[in-house]
Amino acid sequence: MFELYQLIQLIAIxxxxxxxxxxxQLHLSQPALSRSMQKLEDILQxxxxxxxxxxxxxxxxxxxxxxxxxxxxxxxxxxxxxVRAFDRSQRTISIGSCAPAPLWKLVSMVSQLYPEMTVxxxxxxxxxxxxxxxxxxxxxxxxxxxxxxxxxxxxxxEKEQLYFSLPPAHPLSGAGGLxxxxxxxxxxxxxxxxxxxxxxxxxxxxxxxxxxxxxQEDFRELVQASALPSFVSDLxxxxxxxxxxxxxxxxxxxxxxxxxxxVCRKEDQKKLSALIQRIKTDKI
Amino acid sequence: MFELYQLIQLIAIxxxxxxxxxxxQLHLSQPALSRSMQKLEDILQxxxxxxxxxxxxxxxxxxxxxxxxxxxxxxxxxxxxxVRAFDRSQRTISIGSCAPAPLWKLVSMVSQLYPEMTVxxxxxxxxxxxxxxxxxxxxxxxxxxxxxxxxxxxxxxEKEQLYFSLPPAHPLSGAGGLxxxxxxxxxxxxxxxxxxxxxxxxxxxxxxxxxxxxxQEDFRELVQASALPSFVSDLxxxxxxxxxxxxxxxxxxxxxxxxxxxVCRKEDQKKLSALIQRIKTDKI
DNA sequence: CACAATTACGAGGGTCGTAAAAATG
DNA sequence: CATTTTTACGACCCTCGTAATTGTG
Numbered sequence: 001m002f003e004l005y006q007l008i009q010l011i012a013i014x015x016x017x018x019x020x021x022x023x024x025q026l027h028l029s030q031p032a033l034s035r036s037m038q039k040l041e042d043i044l045q046x047x048x049x050x051x052x053x054x055x056x057x058x059x060x061x062x063x064x065x066x067x068x069x070x071x072x073x074x075x076x077x078x079x080x081x082x083v084r085a086f087d088r089s090q091r092t093i094s095i096g097s098c099a100p101a102p103l104w105k106l107v108s109m110v111s112q113l114y115p116e117m118t119v120x121x122x123x124x125x126x127x128x129x130x131x132x133x134x135x136x137x138x139x140x141x142x143x144x145x146x147x148x149x150x151x152x153x154x155x156x157x158e159k160e161q162l163y164f165s166l167p168p169a170h171p172l173s174g175a176g177g178l179x180x181x182x183x184x185x186x187x188x189x190x191x192x193x194x195x196x197x198x199x200x201x202x203x204x205x206x207x208x209x210x211x212x213x214x215x216q217e218d219f220r221e222l223v224q225a226s227a228l229p230s231f232v233s234d235l236x237x238x239x240x241x242x243x244x245x246x247x248x249x250x251x252x253x254x255x256x257x258x259x260x261x262x263v264c265r266k267e268d269q270k271k272l273s274a275l276i277q278r279i280k281t282d283k284i
Numbered sequence: 285m286f287e288l289y290q291l292i293q294l295i296a297i298x299x300x301x302x303x304x305x306x307x308x309q310l311h312l313s314q315p316a317l318s319r320s321m322q323k324l325e326d327i328l329q330x331x332x333x334x335x336x337x338x339x340x341x342x343x344x345x346x347x348x349x350x351x352x353x354x355x356x357x358x359x360x361x362x363x364x365x366x367v368r369a370f371d372r373s374q375r376t377i378s379i380g381s382c383a384p385a386p387l388w389k390l391v392s393m394v395s396q397l398y399p400e401m402t403v404x405x406x407x408x409x410x411x412x413x414x415x416x417x418x419x420x421x422x423x424x425x426x427x428x429x430x431x432x433x434x435x436x437x438x439x440x441x442e443k444e445q446l447y448f449s450l451p452p453a454h455p456l457s458g459a460g461g462l463x464x465x466x467x468x469x470x471x472x473x474x475x476x477x478x479x480x481x482x483x484x485x486x487x488x489x490x491x492x493x494x495x496x497x498x499x500q501e502d503f504r505e506l507v508q509a510s511a512l513p514s515f516v517s518d519l520x521x522x523x524x525x526x527x528x529x530x531x532x533x534x535x536x537x538x539x540x541x542x543x544x545x546x547v548c549r550k551e552d553q554k555k556l557s558a559l560i561q562r563i564k565t566d567k568i
Numbered sequence: 569c570a571c572a573a574t575t576a577c578g579a580g581g582g583t584c585g586t587a588a589a590a591a592t593g
Numbered sequence: 594c595a596t597t598t599t600t601a602c603g604a605c606c607c608t609c610g611t612a613a614t615t616g617t618g
Contacts (some may be wrong), residue, residue, distance in 0.1 A: 001360070003287045020597060029585050034598060036583080044364060046371040054592045054597055061371050068363035075359055076285070079352035080328060087330040087345050304572060316609050318573060323608095338572055338617045 004076055006040045007069035009033055010048070014066040019056060089136070092118040096129040096141040099195035101160050101235040102260045106142070109282075113274045123195045133263065140264035140272060144196055147263050154263045157279060161234045162197070162256035163248040167227045173247040180204035180253050187211060189230040191219045197231070200255050288360055290324045291353035293317055294332070298350040303340060373420070379405040380413040380425040383479035385444050385519040386544045390426070393566075397558045407479045417547065424548035424556060428480055431547050438547045441563060445518045446481070446540035447532040451511045457531040464488035464537050471495060473514040475503045481515070484539050 009026060013033070016022040023033040041048050048062035058066065093110055097103050103121050110119050124132065129141040133152075147154045164183060166173045172182060184205040190198070192214045201210065211228070213219035223230050224244055232248055242248065250256075262279060264272055293310060297317070300306040307317040325332050332346035342350065377394055381387050387405050394403050408416065413425040417436075431438045448467060450457045456466060469491040474482070476498045485494065495512070497503035507514050507527055516532055526532065534540075546563060548556055 001288060001292070002364070003289065004285060005287065007363075008285070018597070030597080031586085031599075031601095032584050035600090038599090039583095044367055046367050051598080052592090053590075053599090056598070060374060061367055064370050065363065065367045068359070068366060072356060072359045072363055075352070075356045079291075079349065079356055080286070082352060083328055083330050083345055083349045086348050090344065302572070313610050314572080315574070315576095315611085319575090320608080322574090335573080336617090337574090337615075340573065 002043045007073050009036050010069050092120050093139045095121040096132050096138040097123050098126050098144050102142040104239050143261045144258045146261050151266055153266050153269045154261050157260045157262040160258045162251045163232050165230045165232045165243050165246045165248055168247055175249055177250050177252045183229055184208055189228045286327045291357050293320050294353050376402040376404050378422045380416055380422040381407050382410050382428050386426040388523050427545045428542045430545050435550055436547055437550050437553045438545050441544045441546040444542045446535045447516050449514045449516045449527050449530045449532055459533055461534050461536045467513050468492050473512050
């Protein structure tokens with residue numbers, strides 16, 4: 001039987017046109033490649049090239065062989081990629097979330113409960129999350145709503161309440177509560193990684209211009225230094241403390257309260273039982 | 285990148301259960317196979333086995349890898365088979381015929397006109413012939429009827445007239461012509477390789493019992509020695525001479541006359557032009 | 569103690585690179 | 594004369610087999 005490296009070399013020749021150039025591309029000497037192809041022909045008991053002393057071109061057999069070789073090599077590559085990806089997925093717990101806040105607690109809990117596992121987390125739109133969960137890309141996801149489906153396990157995880165963060169000099173800083181529309185139209189400071197809250201802002205404050213900061217640290221400093229409104233939440237305050245020199249006023253719209261739901265596939269429920277139990281007891 | 289032989293070895297282990305037995309099956313030493321798999325794991329950067337000092341079993345990665353490996357190896361085998369088959373088909377002209385007579389002339393013509401090609405011929409039912417022609421299994425076929433389709437080239441090749449071959453003592457041996465029904469009911473001698481004529485006999489002489497001879501030589505001798513009727517044709521007589529001690533009487537049914545048609549794919553018409561021209565000029 | 573897997577070590581096969589030859593435009 | 598392919602030869606890598614080691618039922 002021939003070997004994969006010979007097929008790879010054959011394909012290289014097909015793509016480069018000459019043995020010389022293919023050898024170059026393969027980091028191989030010309031003679032080595034020439035002999036390798038002669039050997040491949042021996043093994044297949046078929047000529048693959050029209051030889052003209054000075055020039056070599058694929059004949060019909062060769063063209064067919066190249067076509068088939070591409071398939072074989074592609075499948076071999078797939079094997080490698082798939083096995084590696086599978087192995088990786090066995091050693092990592094991937095969390096998808098619609099917002100940053102749930103991850104703060106979750107990542108730490110998961111790291112504690114599964115110390116041998118790598119934890120990876122990312123924020124995506126809810127439809128991307130659901131697709132990823134279904135395809136096995138995530139072990140579990142956090143949605144801002146309930147997701148009742150027979151093949152999924154879903155329960156509420158935690159609640160987040162949004163607050164305006166205003167400089168003390170702001171005209172509305174004395175209010176006991178505000179609606180989105182009260183601030184709508186003013187420019188506000190926004191951190192980029194806020195998940196689905198970004199969309200909530202766009203919908204509820206359509207007139208507002210958002211000054212988006214990509215860097216967490218830059219954002220914090222800007223909030224302190226500027227007179228622009230921004231947002232915080234109860235979870236954010238509990239996790240990182242109250243922003244300095246700021247008045248926090250609850251947002252009264254119902255959209256400003258999110259109830260995060262933990263969602264996993266039923267088949268993974270057992271594997272995640274330690275985490276699920278921890279979450280449920282924590283809440284009590 | 286790994287190599288095919290490593291995949292083959294992996295599959296062998298999956299099938300044999302132990303490295304020892306797999307090594308045996310592969311005509312390889314145990315240690316060699318053990319190291320080979322270690323190397324495969326190195327290359328894939330993934331463990332494929334659960335190792336228990338004394339025992340080795342495929343883990344989940346391994347099971348996935350085996351599954352993928354089977355596909356790759358199968359495709360590699362296909363490559364080999366297909367390329368060889370294609371090469372073979374390039375050097376051979378395969379003829380399919382519904383009856384033996386047309387082949388006598390055709391094979392000799394083709395051998396003359398394409399001396400570098402191998403000629404292979406076989407007899408099949410007409411539907412098998414047409415399917416084989418369509419799939420490229422035959423370069424051309426001989427049918428006992430016209431086959432007008434846009435993608436095929438078809439023209440009459442030659443005519444064959446069936447005769448009864450009777451012993452002089454037979455009560456009907458003096459007839460100037462006979463119908464199938466005149467002999468129907470008598471046992472007859474038949475050579476096995478007569479293509480579609482066999483079916484004609486069954487249809488037109490339903491009461492007759494056919495004594496089928498597989499060997500050409502046995503058949504010839506039996507015809508000479510026995511008092512049973514049998515068949516010959518004008519083409520057979522022209523090719524091999526008249527049977528000895530026999531009276532030949534034309535069969536008058538229209539089914540006893542076959543007009544053979546040469547059929548090839550339009551795309552092959554050019555390659556076969558020498559043959560086609562020879563056939564057409566020969567007829568004149 | 570039979571059996572399975574791994575490790576150690578030397579042998580052999582195969583591929584590689586360099587050098588040289590042959591052929592073409 | 595530059596370019597391309599093929600052949601020759603020696604070097605080296607890699608796989609193989611034998612032998613020895615470890616561990617299990």
